[in-house]
Amino acid sequence: MPVRIIGMIGVDPPKGNTLHVIAGGISPGFLAEFAQAHEDAGFDLVLVGYYSSSAEGFGVAAHAAAHTRRLGFLIAHRPGVLVPTLAARTVSTFDALWGGRLALHIIAGVTDEDMQRDGDFTPKEERYQRATEYLAVMRKVWTAQTPFDHEGRFYRFTDVRSDARPLQKPYPPLFFGGSSEGALVMGAAHCDVFAMYGEPLAETEQRMNDFRRRVAALGRPAPGFNMSFRPIIAPTEGEAWDKAAKVLQDLKDGGALPTRALDASAERLVDIASRGDVHDERLWMPVAALAGGRGNSTCLVGTPEQVAQAMLRYYRLGIHSFLIRGFDPVNDVTDFGRELIPRLRLGAREVDATMGSRA
DSSP, rough: OOEEEEEEEEEOOSSSSSSOSOOOOHHHHHHHHHHHHHHHHOOOOEEEETTTTSHHHHEEEEEEHHHSSEEEEEEOOTSSSHHHHHHOOOOHHHHTTSSOOOEEEEEEOOHHHHHHHOOOOOHHHHHHHHHHHHHHHHHHHOOSOOOOEOSSSSSSSEEOOOOOOOSSSOOOOEEOOOSSSHHHHHHHHSSSSEEEOOOHHHHHHHHHHHHHHHHHHHTTTOOOEEEEEEEOOOOHHHHHHHHHHHHHHHHHOOOOOOOOSSSSHHHHHHHHHOSEEETTEEEEEEEHHHHHTTSSOOEEEEEHHHHHHHHHHHHHHHHOOOEOOSSHHHHHHHHIIIHHHHHHHHHHHHHHHHHHHOO
């Protein structure tokens, strides 16, 4: 199947090598140019992140959509900030107005501290339980043909109906991430794509097989998978490793990086990093160790061809969606579009042709 390439946009010009792009003030011109750069580079979607202090995601995506033609938007969404009926109509409205250019990334297990800044003091595992009910209501709003009532542990509604319907049927794709049992239960019940941070191939295949079993046990369609990497590319392999060393030093010099893992996914990355700096030849873990496993911090290092081939090894496992972003966010978008994305797309087509010929 065609490979899907996802980037990430922010609202304020970043300064130097950085882990994050969604903090800071709002620069409308920069946001438009950053979105256009992703579209020109051949990205299919861009992630619009969420912090309790960041610009509101649907507004960010709407501004970017107005300055692009086909680029899609993967909007990070926290269940519980809005009631699910309003959230469902918000999604439907955006999807209908902007031509089906929307997907949602469901985030229920973010840190307690950041949730509390938005007034939510619900414990983490209970947030996953609430999110499961929330998603059930949202999906019903999108698909129900007649008004319905709902009475659950967290929400109660009567005579629910919606004139706003998403353009995509039955509704836009639902992504999620996480390694805790609560996250996996929620995702298996309601989400379409399991989004993972970059891990070694063996661990990745184990996680994929476990999640496939969970989804199959519920009688749901086979899930999709997304994997996030920070490619570090250069014309030669030696230059790429030198570039990686500079990125690491710049991040150390910048300071203020979190060093403590705050969730199960981050703990997994820190544990992998403790077993070695490099796995499977190109998966480079020192930034993940420095950042406490957060910030999409696992890297693939090499020439564009070498990194594309490394990503295709994951593609052969069944990961057909990749979120890639660099530490020099603006310039790396252009480099990825020129050097990496075309090789990855061509390689995916060759893999599909080879596997099809064996079927």
